[in-house]
Amino acid sequence: MRPFDGRRVLLGITGGIASYKSVLLARLLSQAGAEVDVVMTRAAQEFVGAITFEAVTGRRSYSEIFGSGNTLDHIRLARESEVFVVAPATADFLARAAHGHADDLLTACLLANVSPVLLVPAMNDRMWANAQTVRNVSHLRETGITVIEPDEGPLAAGEGAGPGRMPEPEAIFAEIARILEPRGALAGLDVIVTAGATREPVDPVRFISNHSSGRMGVALAEAAYRRGANVTLIAGHLDVEVASWLRVIRSDTTRDMLDAVAESLPHSDVLIMAGAPADFRPRVE
Known part of the structure; x- marks a missing residue:
């Protein structure tokens, strides 16, 4: 391209x-x-x-x-x-x-x-x-x-x-x-993008997750940035590199990602949920 x-x-x-x-x-x-x-x-x-x-x-x-x-x-x-x-x-x-x-x-x-x-x-x-x-x-x-x-x-x-x-x-x-690049409707807006898979620990060695690479979420975050948005990327596990100029909040578990979104959302204009939270988590006895 x-x-x-x-x-x-x-x-x-x-x-x-x-x-x-x-x-x-x-x-x-x-x-x-x-x-x-x-x-x-x-x-x-x-x-x-x-x-x-x-x-x-x-x-x-x-x-x-x-x-x-x-x-x-x-x-x-x-x-x-x-x-x-x-x-x-x-x-x-x-x-x-x-x-x-x-x-x-x-x-x-x-x-x-x-x-x-x-x-x-x-x-x-x-x-x-x-x-x-x-x-x-x-x-x-x-x-x-x-x-x-x-x-x-x-x-x-x-x-x-x-x-x-x-x-x-x-x-x-x-x-x-x-x-x-054309700035369009995103110029000056605060945009949150979630990306990547979360991991739910079963024990200190094993975890429940999925095969999401985070590629789409990272690409969306970079595209929004190029169009003038102020971007925050809330990222789980990623198989792709993240540009050094993106603001990134790391989230390991689904709860971490939820908390990060909840904290950032009141100050944002757009939320793009491209992340892949795990479907299950172990019950805590």
């Missing part, structure tokens, strides 16, 4: 070690049918070569604002894009974007852009926490730009483990999908 056939994505790459993840992101977008135009800063090319992105997208990469035949690339690329993503967005890029600089092709594209913008910060945790960076991010958000929070985890060369790590490509892809 190619859900983004013909959709235009402008992907900016700045000079951070996390830029290797951007190759995987470009590949995911291309496999989904998107036409991905990559704009790289000079610093980005110190980490990943332009030919790598051309190989995974099948399209030319851009980097220079000056040169024969590319005088108006920043206008054309910005005009043709349906979503403008910068991943990774370094502290330097965030500062230049916040102050309206246009001293390279990427920042010039940003100023000429009229489509939704998604910035994906990646930097050392102390740089992310710096007061200047905090102010820059706040200002960018005030202008309507979406700046997603970085993940926590090991950073480059073991220097820190706080927030600053670039999210995984699959998580960024999901955020882009929320922009590209």
Whole structure:
């Protein structure tokens, strides 16, 4: 399935070690049918070569604002894009974007852009926490730009483990999908989805359950998320992986699932019951 056939994505790459993840992101977008135009800063090319992105997208990469035949690339690329993503967005890029600089092709594209913008910060945790960076991010958000929070985890060369790590490509892809896919009636709604099989213990070793994989419930939760819903997945036993960007409440038994639904339901707009509670449970003497 190619859900983004013909959709235009402008992907900016700045000079951070996390830029290797951007190759995987470009590949995911291309496999989904998107036409991905990559704009790289000079610093980005110190980490990943332009030919790598051309190989995974099948399209030319851009980097220079000056040169024969590319005088108006920043206008054309910005005009043709349906979503403008910068991943990774370094502290330097965030500062230049916040102050309206246009001293390279990427920042010039940003100023000429009229489509939704998604910035994906990646930097050392102390740089992310710096007061200047905090102010820059706040200002960018005030202008309507979406700046997603970085993940926590090991950073480059073991220097820190706080927030600053670039999210995984699959998580960024999901955020882009929320922009590209029709939002419709689910946008902004709080949606609960149950999925997977519950297990009723007979003794410490055995249990009563069923063969539900949870695949349908997880797919419904992901689809609702892409259409703009705030999704809570209440999951029993699953045979499929759950995306890291979904909020998940684990429930082992049918009673656990019932309690989780009862607690979440008063604050929700939609309930989709795709879970598979066990049909029986042992009588407790």
